[in-house]
Amino acid sequence: MSDSYHHGNLRQALIDAGVKIINESGEGGLSLRKAAALCEVSHAAPYAHFKDKDELIEAIKASVTEQFMQKLQCAVNGAPDAESALISMGNGYVAFFLHKPDYFKFLFGNQNITAHLSTDKEYEEDYPPFKLLKDTYLRFTAEKKIKKSKTEQEMDLLKLWSSAHGLAAIACMSQVKMSFDLEKALEGGILLK
Amino acid sequence: MSDSYHHGNLRQALIDAGVKIINESGEGGLSLRKAAALCEVSHAAPYAHFKDKDELIEAIKASVTEQFMQKLQCAVNGAPDAESALISMGNGYVAFFLHKPDYFKFLFGNQNITAHLSTDKEYEEDYPPFKLLKDTYLRFTAEKKIKKSKTEQEMDLLKLWSSAHGLAAIACMSQVKMSFDLEKALEGGILLK
């Protein structure tokens, strides 16, 4: 808390600095030393809180993923039933990155994410957005009393996830010219017919 | 051709060295100096052929994209009609990266690709794989005598592309556990029902 030697909460400050740098100059502009400088701290100070540059990047990703999850959770919570929750979650998935393309590149640029398509096991270690998708999907099949084999369920999940993710990828990573407004098209149901 | 000072074909040798490095250690292991060392040339020699590291990377991407296009073109050429060409192109799209996940990360990790969804304009500058998709799709609508509005066509293209791309992304960038064989599922028609 004292202003001189100890920062007080350098760990979180470094994460916030990282998010700021990514918003301003993308992942390419992110360096340990710049983040440290933003926190007015020496270039080696981060090593008291992170083993690696990678470990800082992981923490920044977790922070951005929290924002992402908030948006997805909102979309799910605002839906009257599981079916429309699935749809508005997909729309929220794409819309989030449509407004923050740099976040997409940062999160998925070279990162590995853990996901278990299987629906009959523990999957607490799943990538949180995927876990939410799985839960919502299972709620959907329950509400609609849909009976599907395990493999069919897994394929449904894979299709749901990859269609939303693919649309976000194309929209964020490519210079796509189109005559329609993608955000409006989402509401119109381009994702899930 | 002489062994001493001039390399002979350093430009292509650097590109090949880059591809090799990416296959062995991913994009993270790629540096100008390592590529130069592989060609047994000084660390500044690449600057006679490439303005930037980025320019070398672009050239490497073009080389990998050629391989990719070859696979897609094969898939299209081997199909009896445009409809099955569309399907087998999508399968080839995913299968290519399923065998070379590092290529996916390298090509789409942080890169921008140009694509014009509009079907009634010149689009020679489009990303070649997308151009092939667009051509095949137009051939398909012609064969089936399908009449669609411009917007509908663009949305079809976007859906086709993003579903294949999304599936490849999920398969390559994530540690997904599934109980079925994705490659078999592709042949079974998971992509285009």
Place this chain on the structure above:
DNA sequence: AAAAATATCTTGACAGTGTAAAGATTGGTT
């Protein structure tokens, strides 16, 4: 409350990186 242990931060150093400038070597052109 004093002392010891720990967490946090600074300084200095090193190898690896991209890139620029200046000079050496070569092949092709006139």
Place this chain on the structure above:
DNA sequence: AACCAATCTTTACACTGTCAAGATATTTTT
């Protein structure tokens, strides 16, 4: 034969991640 442009080397610099050693503050122990 003389010149020119292309190609390559050498040298240098700023920036990066990381480590080691030491300084300072906080917490724990006695």
